Amino acid sequence: MKFKLTIGLFFICGLSIAQTKTILINNVEIFNGKAEKTTIGNVLIEGNLIKTVSVNPIPTDRSANTTIIDGKGKFLMPGMIDAHVHLTMESIPMQLAMVSDIGYINIVATDAAEKQLMRGFTSGRDMGGAVFSLKKAIDQGLVKGPRIYPSGATISQTGGHGDFGMPTDVPRQIGAPLSYFEKTGMTIIADGSDQVLMRTREQLRMGATQIKLMAGGGVASSYDPLDVAQFTEAEIKTAVEAAGNWGTYVAVHAYTPKAITSAVLAGVKCIEHAQLMDEATAQLLAKKGVWLS
Template sequence: MAFPSIASAQGTPPLETEVLFRNVRVFDGVGPSLSGPTNVLVRGNHIASIGPQVRSTSGAKVIEGRGRTLMPGLIDVHVHLTFGALTQQQMASPDLTPEKAGKAAAANATGTLMRGFTSVRDVGGPIFELKQAIDSGRVNGPRIWPSGPTISQTAGHGDYRTPDEGPRRWTGKASRAELMGAGYIADGRDEVLAATREALRFGASQIKVMAGGGTSSDYDPVDVTQYTLDEMKAAVDAAEDWGTYVTVHAYTSRAVRRAIEAGVKCIEHGQLLDEDTLRLMAERGIWLSSQNLVESTDAMSPQRREKRKPVIEGQARLWPMAKRLGVKLAWGTDFLFEPELNAQQNAYILRLKPWFTSAEILKMVTHDNAELLALSGLRSPYQGKLGVVQEGALADLLLINGNPLANVDLVGNPANFSVIMKDGRVFKETT
């Protein structure tokens, strides 16, 4: 699990004793309006107090808000920081080393933070070493809720083997993808239990299981259902014994219904779901973590572009129907093997505009996404409240030039963020 390898260190900003944001208007992550002019005092890595009369002690760092908007840091709950930093050709190249992959992943993490995303959920891939590097201050990046290696059946969405790699069961050789921590191929209840426990052993905050076909994999059509109920339940049982949950990659109603029966708490994607299945999810309190994907990009293979068509067609129907039925909704980007897309991370938030108000969008990418992160319980790597500007919450904050409730396009361009604070540290400050 030593892939990627993080070799170089970056300078981490100091943690001030106190930081006072003076004369700001607050979007608290929940309400549909801004506060009146007020002050927000950060002490250490927490929000200590909020109010127009709040003052700092002598020697505190003061940031003049001048009426600008202070809001929670953005949260993306579906990223692949390593896979999103490399193309498929780079991943398959024999010249790829842990050092090269680590450098690309670290740069991706730093860029993510500097776009205002202070927390992410990495739902598949080599991530544990990068997370440790960020938490120790060797790399600047967001808080990471890691899944680590995905868990897939043979010929499933997470079967990343090349054509010349045989099955481990008969050859005795793990695939290159398994050795780099990309995913585990596990068949049968016993292997799924072992794979889940291995991921938890390395620090997974939630478990990612492949429950259906995908658009970026070679062997499985999008419509197929993956894992038997007993196999799926094995992952859920092992995760729940550790106080956390399973989220699954799935598009179709058949795959999602089996996952729900097994006890899964979150569905990734879901663009092909029908109304009855979404209603079931709403009744059971199952999260839907979905995206707004584009039809194609220059780097996309013809096969992937073709497999993607029904997913693209389904998402315009999914979002408004899920909203109407009261499904718990979360948002993420899911950039995979197309590094050029990373710079568009903020702009992808704006793809929610056809179906949600500005206030609903901002709440989803802050408070609501934080609620999904909290589902990891004691396995959450960062204990404390996120996604809100409230006394006692962790100090992950953005100071924005303008009012994003009146013009949500402001969050689509990180140039509009004059201050980016994560865990009480100021990573960006401009006048």
């Protein structure tokens, strides 16, 4: 999916800026994200757009709609992007999350989102979790946080990295009710191409900007060793086609060459983690133009 990203908020170490119609920040050490050196200068922001960056004084309307800030030589830079975050999971222990109401989890996530923003991250690519409500609240200005690009629920096979059921939950009855974690949108189990297709379309329906599949084992799940491969190539391809019809892509959790290769051959556009990748697999990613996060 192609996004037009405009950095609408700078982050100053030790200084919080509330959004107003016009903001003039004077006397700051500016790193623009490209130049090798910083410069002492001034920045004019109108609405949520950076209009002028200059080493010279910037003339501006001194009306009530203008906020003028003396940066006092502090460091100023474009907001950073966290390319892999789980706002509803990162600040709560897994054992607590498993027994907590989704309302409490969202409160914890709201606090985590504000802390992300105050660390200088103005955008976050959320790679799994019930984050749609938090994104909406941030977009409406109800709470503070970065702009979020949500994946929605992680999609996992039975026994995969997103399977947080109890050991006594098998055999799972066909058509049985969803678990609480599934119903609240934290994760969802899908076995077979038909289920993967439905669950992918559900996340897109909710507003996912990309789809997250669990294609390999993990360290925060109970049933899958780190070195296992998950989902068949056909299952992954089903999600890729559904996402492609929506103008977006699939990213997968994967560590090993086997898991990564299956995902790449199925058309996945981004591999998350991949710490066990070998040279040949890295060359495959380069050849296919697949991103590594």
